[in-house]
Amino acid sequence: MAQIILTPAQRKDHRAEAHHLNPVVMIGSDGLTDAVKKETDAALKAHGLIKIRVLSDDRTGRDSIFHTLADELNAAPIQHIGKLLLLWRPAVPKEKKVSEDRMAGPRDVKVLKNSSRYGQRPEVKTLRVLGNQRLTPGGSVKRAKKPKQRSLKKSAQD
Secondary structure (H helix, E strand, C coil): CCCCCCCHHHHHHHHHHHCCCCCCEEECCCCCCHHHHHHHHHHHHHHCEEEEEECCCCHHHHHHHHHHHHHHCCCEEEEEECCEEEEECCCCCCCCCCCCCCCCCCEEEEEEECCCCCCCCCEEEEEEECCCEEECCCCCEEECCCCCCCCHHHHHHC
């Protein structure tokens, strides 16, 4: 795959964004292995802009690792300063899973309530139920209870 070509202004913006980042991938004495490439690819998918620390003292080796990663992972080489490498790849837009049954936002519900005066006909009231609320059998609106979280260990023991 070919690496992404950026303008100097775009590189400058990405360098500024990456200033506060910590290295996500560390390349040790084994150099550039398949596992390192796989982890770098996963980090690029998750973050888009990543720092990589190379623990080798060989400058030409670090430079070849930098360009190899950029070529093979279809990323833009942003910066190579000392033992830190900076790569960027545009994030793939994620599709939202939307259920057809569920509608966003508040909903209006018609509720049949007994009259406050005894013997009168029941009244039809329209109540607005928000996303974090539920309708009780009595016709009043309450906040929905969240289910109590259980740890994975405890659920595995049951």
